[in-house]
Amino acid sequence: MSEQINPFVQEDGKKPSCMQMLQIILDEQSTEAQQEYFKAHMDRCMPCFKTYNLDATIKELLKSRCCGGEAPQDLIEGIKQRIDQQRPQ
Amino acid sequence: MEETPRQTYTEQQKNEVFNNEFLPLVHAMYNFAYRLTLDRDDAKDLVQDTYMKAFRFIESFQTGTNAKAWLFRILKNSFINDYRKKSKEPNKVDYQEVETYYNSEDVNRQITADLRVESLKDMIGDEISNALNSLEVDFRTVIILCDLEGFKYEEMAKILDIPIGTVRSRLHRARQLLKEKLSEYAREMGYKNT
Numbered sequence: 001m002s003e004q005i006n007p008f009v010q011e012d013g014k015k016p017s018c019m020q021m022l023q024i025i026l027d028e029q030s031t032e033a034q035q036e037y038f039k040a041h042m043d044r045c046m047p048c049f050k051t052y053n054l055d056a057t058i059k060e061l062l063k064s065r066c067c068g069g070e071a072p073q074d075l076i077e078g079i080k081q082r083i084d085q086q087r088p089q
Numbered sequence: 090m091e092e093t094p095r096q097t098y099t100e101q102q103k104n105e106v107f108n109n110e111f112l113p114l115v116h117a118m119y120n121f122a123y124r125l126t127l128d129r130d131d132a133k134d135l136v137q138d139t140y141m142k143a144f145r146f147i148e149s150f151q152t153g154t155n156a157k158a159w160l161f162r163i164l165k166n167s168f169i170n171d172y173r174k175k176s177k178e179p180n181k182v183d184y185q186e187v188e189t190y191y192n193s194e195d196v197n198r199q200i201t202a203d204l205r206v207e208s209l210k211d212m213i214g215d216e217i218s219n220a221l222n223s224l225e226v227d228f229r230t231v232i233i234l235c236d237l238e239g240f241k242y243e244e245m246a247k248i249l250d251i252p253i254g255t256v257r258s259r260l261h262r263a264r265q266l267l268k269e270k271l272s273e274y275a276r277e278m279g280y281k282n283t
Contacts, residue, residue, distance in 0.1 A: 020191075023261060027235060029242060055264065057206050058217075058271070062236045065217045071119035075133045079115070079140045083107065086144060087100065 007033040018048050026055050095148045103147050110156040111143055117157065117238060118164060124233050125168050127222055135172065139164040155244065162248045165230070173226070184227075184259070191258035204268050208275040220270040228263035235260055 008016045008024070016024075018041075024030045025038050042049045098106065118139065122132035142163050143150070150159055221229060234240045234248060246253045 019261065020257070023257060027242070027260075054204060054206055054209070054268075057209050058264070058267065059236050061209060061212070061217045062221065062232065065215075066124070066221055066233075067117070067120050067237045069116065069120055069123075071115045071136065072129075072133065075119065075136060076112075076115055078133075079112070079137055082137070082141060083144055086141075087104075 007031060007037050018045060019051075022048055022052055022055065026052065026059060094151075096151055098148060103144075106147060106150065106152060107144060110152070111140065111160060114157055114160055115140075118160060121161060121164060121233060121238070122168070124222070124229060124237075125165075125226060126172055131172065135164065135167060138167050138171070142167065157238075158240065158244045158248055161234070161238075161240075165248055184255070187262045188255060188258045191261055192254075204272045204275060208278065209271065211278065212271070212274065216271065216274045220267055220274065223270055224263060224266055228259065228266055231256065231260045232263050232267065 006015065008021050010016065021034070021038055021041070025035065030038070038048075042052060115136065118136050119132055122135040122139075123129065126132050126135060139160065143160055146163075150156070221232060224232070230249070231245065234245045235242075240248065242253050242256045245256045249256065251259075
């Protein structure tokens with residue numbers, strides 16, 4: 001297999017660690033080339049594969065369990081009232 | 090966040106911006122405030138204060154830019170100024186260390202956490218939420234902004250007034266700490282993690 005160009009290498013030539021690559025992928029801040037590269041990398045790197053699955057599961061759980069609640073109605077009414085008082089009559 | 094030129098809005102435009110762009114974000118704002126203060130009443134006060142400030146400074150907001158990031162930044166600053174002072178939580182975190190570690194060579198060594206996907210899937214109660222709440226507030230904040238609210242690193246850097254590199258290293262450390270907490274819970278649930 002010919003040496004693939006690593007799309008994660010930064011301008012200063014510094015090669016990022018597995019963990020740094022994984023974070024960019026997990027947080028969906030990667031380019032398409034980076035995703036391709038990381039997919040191939042995971043086939044060869046068991047720790048990355050396991051950690052990616054674990055981190056992605058935690059991220060999903062956080063999203064589904066820790067947000068989506070509604071603000072209390074009296075808070076919304078309170079804000080509207082106080083803003084009305086600030087407006088010129 | 091870089092200073093934007095002051096806008097001039099008519100009263101009607103102000104109302105439109107406030108009602109159409111700011112108010113619909115009240116649920117996300119309340120969730121953020123609650124996760125920061127961990128108290129329902131404090132969260133309500135914090136959100137209300139934030140909206141008052143947003144209305145007062147509305148001419149610093151440019152329509153078409155990211156209202157959510159703008160409001161979250163005001164909320165975060167209000168929290169630091171008004172609430173954090175009151176809290177007894179001392180800042181014990183050595184951020185320099187967090188950053189140095191993130192950029193060091195041996196960062197990969199800790200990549201395998203002793204936590205398994207199967208045990209996470211069985212956490213159907215408040216474990217995830219409690220684990221998040223147990224983190225020191227600066228670590229909690231980056232997870233809220235990234236994982237709950239989906240902000241990009243660049244937006245987080247602006248909301249928190251820190252460099253992107255610091256966002257990344259802090260986020261990495263926060264996730265490690267969260268996993269440690271979740272491993273604890275998994276052990277309590279009787280899972281052997283290894």
